[in-house]
Amino acid sequence: MMASTSDTTGIRIGMWIFLYSEIILFGGLFVLYAVYLYEYSELFAQGGKELNRIIGSLNTVVLLASSCTVAASITAIQRGKKGQAMACLAVSIFCGLVFVVNKYFEWGAKIHHDIYPNSATLQDGEPGLNIFFGLYYVITGLHGLHVIIGMVLLTTSLVLVHRGRITASRYAVLENSGLYWHLVDLIWIFVFPLFYLVL
Amino acid sequence: MESSEEHRHIVGYGQLAVVLALLLALTGVTVAVSYIDLGFLNVPAALTIATLKAALVLLFFMHLRYEGPIIRYGFITTVMFLAIMIGFTFWDVAFR
Amino acid sequence: MTTAQSYLEHSSPPGRRGWKAWLLTHDHKRLGLMYLWAILFWFVLAVLLGLLMRTELMGAGRTIMGAETYSSMFTLHGVIMIFFFGIPAIPAIFGNFFLPIQLGADDVFFPRLNLLSWYLFMFGGGFAIFSLFFGDGFPDTGWTFYVPFSISSAGNVSLTVTAAFILGMSSMLTGLNFVTTFHRLRHKGMGLMKIPLFTWSLYATAWVQILATPVIAITFVLVVLERLLAIGLFEPDRGGDPLLYQHLFWMYSHPAVYIIILPAMGVISEIIPVFSRKAIFGYKGIVYSSLAIAIAGSLVWAHHMYTSGMSDVSVFVFSLLTFLVAVPSAVKVFSWVSTMYRGSIAMSPPFFLSLCFIYLFTVGGLTGLVLGAAGTDIHVHDTHFVVAHFHFVMLGGTGFAFFAALHYWWPKMFGVLYRNRPAYVGAVAAAVGFVFHFVPMLILGMQGMPRRYYDYLPQYETGNFLAGFGAYLLVFGLLLMLLNLVLSLRGRRTAPANPWGGTTLEWTVPSPPPVENFTATPEIKDFPYDFSEIVANSKK
């Protein structure tokens, strides 16, 4: 990564600090969500019903599983099992891909039904629904961007493991990519109930 | 401060699998609960479950359990700041 | 020590030559200098803009510019002064240069990330310049970019907030680097209560940079998205609430004013004991008050919104909390004054500037209480009283501390001594000009002159004329000090390792410091401000 030292704790501290800032980045959006949920609780529930719970749940499962395999890849590398580590990473990346494809279809269907920022339906409909879907697009969009960045990081780690640059004695890059990926998962753990399950 | 000569805790596959199972179970619970109307408890219930899940991911997948004080306190500070951001805004919104 | 090789002559990583030795450097000291030149450029630019505005205001009616130009001017002035000067100045220049040295380290923890921060800073600057000449011209929204105007304004808001977003990343990464360095690279023998106060203040600031900056990042992203997609998140007729923008904006921007002032307080805490030849009074008090300011400063954002129409409960709570922040700030002022009491004062330009800081900052803090009390704030909100208040804190405070730091550390950074007389003349001119500039503005504000207008009613003319006169004197003083410093680089008088009798680690290494900072393992004192040795030596 950016440090030339061998102090892996220090490198992890740096990564965690970065994650704190990511949490607050999404936090700003959750402030908006909280206030608008308070103001438009019924319309938010109505909006939530229009989202596809099946896809939402599926994506949750996929992300949780991928988080687990990323954690497992670290265990594998710590034990010096290169092949296992690579397999775990490949599964995680694949899960990420599934997630993105699902999101693509989900957004596509919504846009098809004329629900997207500034669409006629939202403009003429209830203001609360406009806000709900506005937040939905912004939050899942930003989250999706993070999924893609996370996949790039995981792929990089995979390549580095393959080339023997990440080993049992030196795996800070893998660890930090993993931390980033878990963050993506963490955010989704909150996004899922807040958008798909609000009553 | 902690020394950089540390030996790192290894979380075994078995443990990870148990955590994943718990996470999936909680996902099931939260979906199931969402079909029951708990009145004003709906959102708190969903958030409590989400927080439990987040805690599992943090403690085991992200190894927060095994990290030193700087990372742990830093994380707590972050969460507190987030709580203040949301909470203090409600001094305004809730009393308009 | 004779073999030490100055960082100005030897690159890190070794072997780089020419422009590469600078633009690809990992050396925190060189990066500090690179920030220095970039930030000075912006500072002088914004000062000149301020002077132009002041010139416009010297007479009623249109003097040299019209309403639109004036609006763009104060926006540009505000954006530069906050994002390009106030926030980065002390941490990025002096923090980069001295934090590792004061900790006994050879560099920051992530040297390459540090270089990236510098590039982000320059890149953000490039964006801002670009937005001046591109499209529909620079925004006229004020540095606050309040919705709905920032969404409907024709100016180039998107580009400008993107610039601020990039600068935010740079600032946040610098904070990340400082925190990690503080914890991981501190000399083993340096316990928490042996750390110099400047470094402590940077540590507290760094946490604010890390946790508050993302809020403005996401807020600016939302402004851009609103302009591009018209989602309506802040638009009342689409269900949005414009006040939430203000909440989010100040959630960052209020902590940001503590990013601006905390390092300045750290600088003063270094300078006062050195020139009083006396240990700082209440070392722990200053450390804890830095942390307390960082925390409490994050709880008071809505005191910028008393008249916005938010709830009365909120006005009450935030007003109450605002008064709490005054306590740790006052603790520091008392500590500085008590340090000087019965010290053996040695007058010098940095010390003189620090005295100006204490005086001006105190006035800024006290006028802040007038604004913090909801009742009086309603009377002076959005008047020149507010403008004068924050210039007292940001120019009288951070600005003077910045100049104090320049004069204090210049010999160490460049290995040359500057001439004292022009420095004193400049400092006196700046201080007197400052009072002439901003005291009339306090009065004008109380009489009801609103801010952000290029014109005013005839009864305000005397005050504005005085303020304009003060501004010229102030700018003359500032530029004289800078010129004097720059001229010293001709290198007529080389500086010794410890020209002032400082006790922190940077004064134990040669001036300018060697590439690796310490050629021998530094010796850590039990207390960073122990002057017994210095005093004993001077008696000999």
Ligand code: HEM
């Ligand atoms: C020689 C120095 C300076 C001069 C002559 C000056 C002058 C001015 C003037 C005339 C205004 C516009 C007042 C109005 O009509 O509303 C202004 C606004 C402002 N100044 Fe300065 N200033 C100086 C230094 C600084 C410094 C050092 C800072 C901060 C670090 C600063 C930050 C600001 C900000 C944030 C605004 C408000 C912009 C807005 O309304 O959006 N200024 N200044």
